[in-house]
Amino acid sequence: MSFTWTQATEHAAFSPRVFFSVAEFDNKIWVIGGLNQDGSEKFYNDVWYSTDGISWDLATGSPGFTPRYGHTAVVHDERIWVIGGYDKSHNLKNDIWSSKDGKTWEQATPHAAFRPRLLHTSVVYNDKMWVIGGEIAERPWVYTNDIWYSTNGITWHQATPSAAFTPRIGHASVVADDRMWVIGGVGDAYGKIRFNDSWYSTDGVTWVSMKEPADFSKRYYLAAAATEELRWISGGFDETKSLGDVWVSSDSKSWVLAPSDVLFPPRYGHASIIFNNRLWVIGGQNFKGAYFNDVWHTSVIESSFPHSKLTIYKTVEPWSIKQGTDTEVTITYTNAGSALLHDIEIVDTLPEDFILLSGETGLSVPQSLVPNESRILVYTIRATKPGTFTFPKTSALYAGEGGNYYKGTSNAAVVMVLAPLIPDEEPLYDEPESFFDGLWREMIALFSQ
CATH class of the missing domain: 2.120.10.80 (Kelch-type beta propeller)
Incomplete structure (x- = not known):
């Protein structure tokens, strides 16, 4: 050198x-x-x-x-x-x-x-x-x-x-x-x-x-x-x-x-x-x-030089969706350094007005990540309200050269959710029935007999 x-x-x-x-x-x-x-x-x-x-x-x-x-x-x-x-x-x-x-x-x-x-x-x-x-x-x-x-x-x-x-x-x-x-x-x-x-x-x-x-x-x-x-x-x-x-x-x-x-x-x-x-x-x-x-x-x-560096990149596809439809979040994390990385923790946060349908928004990786190796975290979400939403940066914690721990963050991502022109008759997701909703339903059934 x-x-x-x-x-x-x-x-x-x-x-x-x-x-x-x-x-x-x-x-x-x-x-x-x-x-x-x-x-x-x-x-x-x-x-x-x-x-x-x-x-x-x-x-x-x-x-x-x-x-x-x-x-x-x-x-x-x-x-x-x-x-x-x-x-x-x-x-x-x-x-x-x-x-x-x-x-x-x-x-x-x-x-x-x-x-x-x-x-x-x-x-x-x-x-x-x-x-x-x-x-x-x-x-x-x-x-x-x-x-x-x-x-x-x-x-x-x-x-x-x-x-x-x-x-x-x-x-x-x-x-x-x-x-x-x-x-x-x-x-x-x-x-x-x-x-x-x-x-x-x-x-x-x-x-x-x-x-x-x-x-x-x-x-x-x-x-x-x-x-x-x-x-x-x-x-x-x-x-x-x-x-x-x-x-x-x-x-x-x-x-x-x-x-x-x-x-x-x-x-x-x-x-x-x-x-x-x-x-x-x-x-x-x-x-x-x-x-x-x-x-x-x-x-x-x-x-x-032996150095530790984890890069994190977040994508949301499709990035423009209709209210009530689904989109997929992919987080790609790569060992961009020259040292082995291990004990990797990835944590993501959903904006309000989105629900998680499948997958996990975080993970812990006990296996080592060698230089230039990449892995992904994928999960599916659904938008419940229209608007433009900024997804917060994904956070990471990992151990690298000499057993030292480092922090990392990803880019932010933006998703546009459009309101449907014809509202759905069915709810976007199941809400628990309230006491009064149940009582009203029973009364209607009683007088219908």
Whole structure:
């Protein structure tokens, strides 16, 4: 297993920088803000984008928010969001900004409910934006491990004032396996308390440690990116040198060094992202003080690693029926990973106004499912009322590589039920006779004698 890194450009159109943010939005990579201290201190708030990593265009040089570094950027509700940071006036920030196109920016709030901060992390998970840890005071430096979330960027709620992991900055966060992850970082201003731990949460309140230490060395100012099943870390700083290694994991417990014949120069404070099925590494600086604006990428081939992935696809045929008639639901589940899957549970939910005629809406599969193997769950239902109905996503729970359990969901399905032009005289299904119906029937029979 080997990876070949390709340099898209040695010098992008944007200035060399560190502690900027990146996002994937509108089929483009976006680079926002950052810092350069090569000779003089330069703070940036420019916004750049590219479709190929080679050619970069300036969306705006004056977005409204102040030049800053150590902020975060996420994509939520069809907008790019910029959260917090440290500006050129040397102020910690907790303002929130968003844009529909990367050019025109609007301030959601000048002061979010959480304390101003920099070098925190942010992810989007369960339709919420999350803010995790960071530096909330300087001289003396104070780091935090509080967790906050918002659905609209205006109103923020505290999930916990103190997560189970140590307060930190310079960590990395991703979403994988239907969980939020925190990886690495540093717990003091002198770089003595460094981490190579991995923590996960499904609610932002309870955080669980996977393994300490991890297979990679302790580091901070690293970058991370993730696909559905894999997470990657690259580079970072260990207080004596900048790092240029890349590690990959399917469970955040076991990490594999991803070797390459050609690798980007060591760096920290850079950014990483998955875009067009490639892992990208952008910018940063090294221990000697050189700042980068180069762009590198390598192919992301999940099949190169043992990983667990169950895909679930739901169909309803026919999808347009008459009230009182039947249709068939088929759920196809496939082992799309490279590891054996077992202890599979599939659970589906019927919308109201449908009755189950045959089959089951759930199953438990004790047998193993080998890679590329597919099986189906089929059941028949009948519509009792007209309308357009959205069938909820099918849920799955399964065990994969290393005995770890994962969750999965299917697509949603839509069924159109049309009312008959001539109503049936017979009921669509047998209803139990009420007491009064029975009494009336007996009275009619009595007077008929």
